[in-house]
Amino acid sequence: MAQEPSAxxxxxxxxxxxxxxxxxxxxxxxxxxxxxxxxxGEDPSTGNANFWDELFLLKVKxxxxxxxxxxxxxxxxxxxxxxxxxxxxxxxxTLRQQASPIRIVNAIHTLCALIRGVFRKSLNNYGFxxxxxxxxxxxxxxxxxxxxxxxxxxLTGEFSISLKQLSLKLLxxxxxxxxxxxxxxxxxxxxxxxxxxxxxxxxxxxxxxQTLGHDAVxxxxxxxxxxxxxxxxxxxxxxSILDDELALTGYAQVVSSSLTDFNREYETKNTEPQSGWxxxxxxxxGNMFVAEEKTVESVRANDSILLALYEAIHLNRNFITTLxxxxxxxxxxxxxxxxxxxxxxxxxxxxxxxxxxxxxPTKQPTNLLVTFLEYSSIVMQDTKDETRxxxxxxxxxxxxxxxxxxxxxxxxxxxxxxxxxxLHRMPMRHRKVKVDKFPLCRPLVCALLDLMVEFILSHLMxxxxxxxxxxxxxxxxxxxCYQKKCRVRLQYAWKxxxxxxxxxLKFVLSHESHLLKKHNIxxxxxxxxxxxxxxxxxxxxxxxxxxxxxELYYEIIxxxxxxxxxxxxxxxxxxxxxxxxxxxxxxxxxxxxxKNHLGNIRAIINHFTPKVDSWAAQNHLASLTEEQVLEVVxxxxxxxxxxxxxxxxxxERYSEKPRETSFFTxxxxxxxxxxxxxxxxxxPIQQEDLLHDNPMIS
Numbered sequence: 001m002a003q004e005p006s007a008x009x010x011x012x013x014x015x016x017x018x019x020x021x022x023x024x025x026x027x028x029x030x031x032x033x034x035x036x037x038x039x040x041g042e043d044p045s046t047g048n049a050n051f052w053d054e055l056f057l058l059k060v061k062x063x064x065x066x067x068x069x070x071x072x073x074x075x076x077x078x079x080x081x082x083x084x085x086x087x088x089x090x091x092x093x094t095l096r097q098q099a100s101p102i103r104i105v106n107a108i109h110t111l112c113a114l115i116r117g118v119f120r121k122s123l124n125n126y127g128f129x130x131x132x133x134x135x136x137x138x139x140x141x142x143x144x145x146x147x148x149x150x151x152x153x154x155l156t157g158e159f160s161i162s163l164k165q166l167s168l169k170l171l172x173x174x175x176x177x178x179x180x181x182x183x184x185x186x187x188x189x190x191x192x193x194x195x196x197x198x199x200x201x202x203x204x205x206x207x208x209x210q211t212l213g214h215d216a217v218x219x220x221x222x223x224x225x226x227x228x229x230x231x232x233x234x235x236x237x238x239x240s241i242l243d244d245e246l247a248l249t250g251y252a253q254v255v256s257s258s259l260t261d262f263n264r265e266y267e268t269k270n271t272e273p274q275s276g277w278x279x280x281x282x283x284x285x286g287n288m289f290v291a292e293e294k295t296v297e298s299v300r301a302n303d304s305i306l307l308a309l310y311e312a313i314h315l316n317r318n319f320i321t322t323l324x325x326x327x328x329x330x331x332x333x334x335x336x337x338x339x340x341x342x343x344x345x346x347x348x349x350x351x352x353x354x355x356x357x358x359x360x361p362t363k364q365p366t367n368l369l370v371t372f373l374e375y376s377s378i379v380m381q382d383t384k385d386e387t388r389x390x391x392x393x394x395x396x397x398x399x400x401x402x403x404x405x406x407x408x409x410x411x412x413x414x415x416x417x418x419x420x421x422x423l424h425r426m427p428m429r430h431r432k433v434k435v436d437k438f439p440l441c442r443p444l445v446c447a448l449l450d451l452m453v454e455f456i457l458s459h460l461m462x463x464x465x466x467x468x469x470x471x472x473x474x475x476x477x478x479x480x481c482y483q484k485k486c487r488v489r490l491q492y493a494w495k496x497x498x499x500x501x502x503x504x505l506k507f508v509l510s511h512e513s514h515l516l517k518k519h520n521i522x523x524x525x526x527x528x529x530x531x532x533x534x535x536x537x538x539x540x541x542x543x544x545x546x547x548x549x550x551e552l553y554y555e556i557i558x559x560x561x562x563x564x565x566x567x568x569x570x571x572x573x574x575x576x577x578x579x580x581x582x583x584x585x586x587x588x589x590x591x592x593x594x595k596n597h598l599g600n601i602r603a604i605i606n607h608f609t610p611k612v613d614s615w616a617a618q619n620h621l622a623s624l625t626e627e628q629v630l631e632v633v634x635x636x637x638x639x640x641x642x643x644x645x646x647x648x649x650x651x652e653r654y655s656e657k658p659r660e661t662s663f664f665t666x667x668x669x670x671x672x673x674x675x676x677x678x679x680x681x682x683x684p685i686q687q688e689d690l691l692h693d694n695p696m697i698s
Contacts, residue, residue, distance in 0.1 A: 031061055038080075039072070039080065041083065052094070056103040060109040066116055069121060077118070077128065084114065084133060088111065088134055091108075095107055105163065108166050108167065112679075115174060118130050119177040122178070130177075130186065144189035148190060151167045151170065152197075152198045155198040155201070156198050161212065164212055168212060168215040172218065174187070174190065175219060176673075176676040179673060181222060184226070187223070191226065191233065191235070195223075199217075200242065201247075202250075203251050204246035204247040204250055205250075209250045214254055216254075217255070218308065218675065221304065221308040221311055222668075222672065224239060224311050239315050241316075242318065248312075248316070251308075252312075254305075254308075255372075256368045256371050263374050263375055266378050299391050300391070300670075303667060303670065307668070309398060313402060320402075323372075326366075326367055326417075367419065369444055370419050372395075373421050373447050376392075377424045377451055379391050380396075380455050382426070384463065389465070389468075393471070393663070396471040396472065396475070399451075400471060400475055400478070403474075403482075404654060406482065409445070409483075411444070412448065413445050414443060418441040419441060419444060419447075420440070443490070448479065449479065452497075453500045456472055460503065462511070464511070466515075466520075469524060470523075473528065476531060477534070481649045481650075489544045490544065492544075498535075502555070502562055505525060508521045508524060508525060509565050520587050525594050529566070532601060534649065535552050536552070538649065550634060553604060556604055557612065557633070563605060566598065567602060569591075570595040571591075599645070604640065604642075608640075611636050612629055
């Protein structure tokens with residue numbers, strides 16, 4: 001029967017009213033009435049051919065939709081399957097038809113609400129399959145293919161940046177629907193219908209990258225995590241072979257931009273002038289807890305960008321080149337240019353003693369590795385809480401991957417590629433922190449070694465982070481192995497490194513009984529001793545001059561008591577009669593290795609110490625100067641006998657699986673939860689934004 005015109009006009013509203021309601025109907029917004037009908041199992045579109053077109057013109061209240069899902073129990077949700085499937089289908093159909101921009105936006109918002117609502121019930125361990133509830137098994141594959149095709153089209157076509165941004169947000173909602181990303185079966189469809197090329201295109205576009213780059217890198221990083229150790233993941237394969245220079249440079253710029261913001265904020269906070277000591281104390285006490293909480297949150301916020309950097313370095317050899325792309329801090333990243341040499345830097349930038357107008361700061365050449373080293377020096381200062389500890393650990397893992405890459409080492413040791421790297425140091429009771437605004441221009445490996453030395457010296461504490469110390473020692477060892485192999489004679493203050501290593505040994509000896517309860521201190525000591533052995537055995541191939549080699553022997557002789565005590569510690573652990581704790585027996589094998597590693601150092605001490613004492617006695621001197629000891633050393637090399645130790649220049653290459661699998665699983669879970677919270681409320685988009693905010697469209 002034909003309907004009256006007036007009935008036609010009000011058909012949408014009338015069908016929503018429940019039968020038997022009173023004459024006084026409470027006024028509700030139109031969308032509330034429609035949503036209520038859906039969640040009561042009704043189909044408001046019945047008899048209205050234009051229902052969906054009209055619905056998607058209404059502003060979507062995602063919070064209301066999700067709250068309605070929260071009210072449902074498992075059985076009620078299953079009973080609404082047909083309605084939810086229809087809703088999902090109509091959203092995708094709206095995208096496929098490329099209807100008016102406002103309808104597309106509302107359809108995407110609705111999809112986000114449906115996905116979050118259903119998955120939130122799934123997280124409560126209800127026994128249903130989210131794919132069936134959301135889409136229906138019979139329609140899942142073709143419908144998801146249509147959805148991904150539409151999103152790829154929006155991301156790569158001539159559409160507004162707002163719509164592209166919203167498309168990325170929808171993909172992030174999909175990717176973070178479950179705490180454990182590998183349990184998110186919806187991602188199977190994003191693996192089959194890949195969005196990798198769309199993300200690469202965004203990263204390679206200097207205009208889109210500014211707005212969309214962070215979300216594009218974040219999404220790619222999350223997709224790489226999906227069952228990465230269980231099955232073939234096309235995103236891992238594609239990222240590992242990506243050689244698009246513009247895209248890789250764009251990727252690096254996104255990472256660099258985030259880390260630079262953190263560095264700049266830290267520097268600003270630590271250089272704010274104080275009006276007086278009373279004001280300083282008042283501000284310190286008043287803001288202590290707030291500042292601490294904000295710092296932890298800002299560090300945690302960088303987990304995702306660090307993970308993105310890790311995956312790029314770990315998977316893609318081509319990305320190593322982008323680490324040292326030279327640019328100025330204020331300029332966007334560009335394709336590689338010729339390396340910056342000291343001669344090419346303006347004289348005003350080379351001389352830190354010149355008067356520089358603070359209002360017109362010089363633009364120092366920089367790159368991603370410089371930024372990352374500075375960032376690491378900040379977050380590695382304090383590792384007491386779990387968030388900062390894990391962040392520092394990830395930094396050290398990234399540096400490990402860099403340090404064992406031969407090409408990365410060649411770039412870091414190149415004397416024609418020198419940079420100023422501002423490293424921040426933790427204030428300590430026995431030293432004042434001097435902020436060096438104009439660090440020397442040096443090869444990047446010098447800053448890397450300085451960072452490792454600083455960590456060792458500043459983390460000799462009761463709550464000893466042995467794992468992080470071992471990673472620092474591993475990085476130092478890898479750098480030395482490369483220099484030995486390629487005969488790189490680095491102009492570096494090696495004495496600073498030797499002093500730090502000896503201080504680490506002294507700390508272990510001083511706290512032996514306490515540390516033995518939790519840590520294998522013999523393994524740590526062996527790592528230190530083998531670094532010294534590398535200098536002793538191969539130092540003539542990479543130390544800058546013979547004097548440096550003489551100074552090494554001088555330091556060993558001067559600090560012989562430390563090495564003697566380390567040997568005694570190893571002997572005690574290997575002899576049951578001398579042990580005073582049962583834990584020492586657990587480390588018996590490690591202690592035996594340590595004793596063997598000390599062979600050459602003990603030979604040096606036993607050879608030179610009597611000769612130094614004899615020379616002092618002959619010359620009737622109670623004590624000798626450094627130069628006098630060095631003279632004795634130089635004159636007695638010929639009679640020194642050392643053993644060639646095997647495998648000093650070998651190391652176990654980094655492998656994520658199985659040793660670090662648990663760490664990355666927990667890290668990705670944390671990042672996934674954080675990202676899910678950040679995309680809960682999608683940014684509102686005005687209709688005019690959809691029409692006028694695309695700079696690529698004339």
